[in-house]
Amino acid sequence: xxxxxxxxxxxxxxxSTSGGWAERLWATFTSxxxxxxxxxxxxxxxxxxxxxxxxxxxxxxxxPASDVWAEFLWMIxxxxxxxxxxxxxxxVVVGFxxxxxxxxxxxxxxxxxxxxxIVLSPYILALQIAPKVAFAPLFVLWFGYTFTPKIxxxxxxxxxxxxxxxxxxxxxxxxxxxDLARSFKANRLQIFSKIxxxxxxxxxxxxxxxxSTLAVIGVVVGELVGGNTGLGYLLTFAQGQxxxxxxxVTISLLTLIGIIVYLAVVVVEGRVLRYMNRRPEF
Amino acid sequence: MTVVQMADSGDRPDTVAEPTRLTFEQVTKQxxxxxxxxxxKRMITAVQDLSLICHDQEVVTIIGPSGCGKSTLLNMASGLxxxxxxxxxxxxxxxxxxxxxxxxxxxxDLLLPWRTIRENVEFGQEIQGVSRAERRARAHELLAxxxxxxxxxxxxxxxxxxxxxxxxxxRTLANDPDVLLMDEPFSALDAQTKMILQRDLAQTLIARQKxxxxxxxxxxEAVALSDRVLVMSNRPxxxxxxxxxxxxxxxxxxxxxxxxxxxxxxxxxxxxxxxGDAPEQTTAKQRPH
Numbered sequence: 001x002x003x004x005x006x007x008x009x010x011x012x013x014x015x016s017t018s019g020g021w022a023e024r025l026w027a028t029f030t031s032x033x034x035x036x037x038x039x040x041x042x043x044x045x046x047x048x049x050x051x052x053x054x055x056x057x058x059x060x061x062x063x064p065a066s067d068v069w070a071e072f073l074w075m076i077x078x079x080x081x082x083x084x085x086x087x088x089x090x091x092v093v094v095g096f097x098x099x100x101x102x103x104x105x106x107x108x109x110x111x112x113x114x115x116x117x118i119v120l121s122p123y124i125l126a127l128q129i130a131p132k133v134a135f136a137p138l139f140v141l142w143f144g145y146t147f148t149p150k151i152x153x154x155x156x157x158x159x160x161x162x163x164x165x166x167x168x169x170x171x172x173x174x175x176x177x178x179d180l181a182r183s184f185k186a187n188r189l190q191i192f193s194k195i196x197x198x199x200x201x202x203x204x205x206x207x208x209x210x211x212s213t214l215a216v217i218g219v220v221v222g223e224l225v226g227g228n229t230g231l232g233y234l235l236t237f238a239q240g241q242x243x244x245x246x247x248x249v250t251i252s253l254l255t256l257i258g259i260i261v262y263l264a265v266v267v268v269e270g271r272v273l274r275y276m277n278r279r280p281e282f
Numbered sequence: 283m284t285v286v287q288m289a290d291s292g293d294r295p296d297t298v299a300e301p302t303r304l305t306f307e308q309v310t311k312q313x314x315x316x317x318x319x320x321x322x323k324r325m326i327t328a329v330q331d332l333s334l335i336c337h338d339q340e341v342v343t344i345i346g347p348s349g350c351g352k353s354t355l356l357n358m359a360s361g362l363x364x365x366x367x368x369x370x371x372x373x374x375x376x377x378x379x380x381x382x383x384x385x386x387x388x389x390x391d392l393l394l395p396w397r398t399i400r401e402n403v404e405f406g407q408e409i410q411g412v413s414r415a416e417r418r419a420r421a422h423e424l425l426a427x428x429x430x431x432x433x434x435x436x437x438x439x440x441x442x443x444x445x446x447x448x449x450x451x452x453r454t455l456a457n458d459p460d461v462l463l464m465d466e467p468f469s470a471l472d473a474q475t476k477m478i479l480q481r482d483l484a485q486t487l488i489a490r491q492k493x494x495x496x497x498x499x500x501x502x503e504a505v506a507l508s509d510r511v512l513v514m515s516n517r518p519x520x521x522x523x524x525x526x527x528x529x530x531x532x533x534x535x536x537x538x539x540x541x542x543x544x545x546x547x548x549x550x551x552x553x554x555x556x557x558g559d560a561p562e563q564t565t566a567k568q569r570p571h
Contacts, residue, residue: 180392183360183380184406184457194409198396275396275437 095154
């Protein structure tokens with residue numbers, strides 16, 4: 001073999017080597033951004049604490065941050081806040097995981113079978129347009145004040161964005177990549193596992209990100225409609241007592257749950273899509 | 283100038299003793315026109331009664347105007363597409379689907395972005411169930427040959443276009459096909475990278491005793507790399523001229539480009555493709571049937 005190894009024009013041209021100064025500049029920039037975010041948080045908390053009082057807004061409309069914090073500690077002590085938070089968190093995770101699995105399975109099946117897509121697409125469209133949270137009372141009628149209706153609402157609401165994203169990605173798979181696999185005599189299963197599945201991963205994770213925030217909505221609506229556990233229940237309870245600080249506490253914890261699930265998706269996505277060329281998010 | 287005007291290239295007596303690797307026998311390919319329902323009823327003839335033979339270890343290049351059905355030829359030879367009429371054989375077996383005798387390489391490198399360079403090179407063998415150790419060894423050898431061993435664990439987006447196309451060449455060779463089908467593999471590369479890859483390919487074809495059917499728009503590339511150049515007509519595509527490139531140094535395209543007769547061949551190809559004519563007259567003359 002007489003292929004020489006002296007190609008100055010080609011070898012090594014594509015590998016980017018970031019210089020030390022660029023890295024340092026980026027680090028400075030990042031730390032500035034972090035400082036900016038923290039500063040903004042302090043500003044918001046301070047505004048929340050004192051601004052309503054200065055503007056004459058009554059505390060039962062916007063309670064100051066310190067009242068909400070006190071209510072938070074009191075609720076941990078007296079209202080089993082952590083127990084309710086844990087229940088809601090578990091339901092969100094279970095509903096999210098089931099919804100994602102079903103959505104992905106549906107997306108791949110419809111993406112692979114053109115006929116199934118043609119037959120089912122009007123119904124999927126109808127279900128997608130239907131407001132999923134409106135099913136909560138129906139599910140409570142069916143399953144009573146159990147965990148099931150809450151999980152079902154979450155599953156239903158997570159299902160569609162995942163399905164639509166996966167379906168779109170499978171349909172948009174590069175036909176030339178499929179032809180490449182076919183030219184090596186790949187069977188249908190290999191085309192799926194080696195081309196369609198990995199090619200659809202970015203869209204699948206985009207669907208998961210959307211689903212992770214929707215799962216919280218699904219569970220909360222289920223809990224609002226009926227039952228005596230979870231943050232949704234605490235929310236209606238606090239509303240009944242006109243306990244505005246408790247409502248704020250509950251909303252904050254629901255947000256926290258959403259953030260945790262969302263970040264979990266981002267972390268897994270970073271691992272799975274590590275081949276992709278994009279800038280870090282955090 | 284050694285220009286051989288063929289009356290009918292397909293039906294000529296096969297005077298060469300070498301075995302044939304790839305043959306097209308009176309191949310016609312039609313497909314429905316794209317567009318609305320009424321337009322789809324019209325069939326477009328991409329290739330009409332086309333015959334060609336690639337002998338063992340021969341490099342045959344097809345040139346022709348855009349849209350004359352060159353790529354359709356490669357799709358049919360690789361078994362991804364079937365001819366409407368006629369027969370295609372590879373290693374004397376009729377092509378009735380993808381087969382391991384041939385492998386193709388396109389203008390797009392088609393490296394899978396979620397696989398490292400090594401995993402991309404192993405892709406074909408992985409599909410065919412070759413053991414991990416065996417395909418590792420094969421990939422290692424090919425990556426070393428194409429100066430990519432340092433980049434084996436890089437992802438495609440991390441390396442240059444020339445390196446990506448070399449990786450695609452390594453992937454094409456990993457399954458050890460007899461016939462390489464190449465559709466403008468270097469046309470997206472810059473001029474210098476292109477020349478280096480042409481040399482890599484030329485040396486590989488000689489060293490590994492491969493047969494190749496090569497499609498290009500680059501006339502110099504066609505002359506520098508091939509044993510024979512076939513000129514295709516406008517759609518419906520058929521072969522209107524065969525030019526035997528009897529220059530030495532098929533494994534050294536750099537040397538061939540310096541050859542005094544090089545310019546004569548390219549000028550002849552330009553004439554055949556009417557590249558010097560006025561734009562109104564660019565349609566290639568068709569040989570009467």
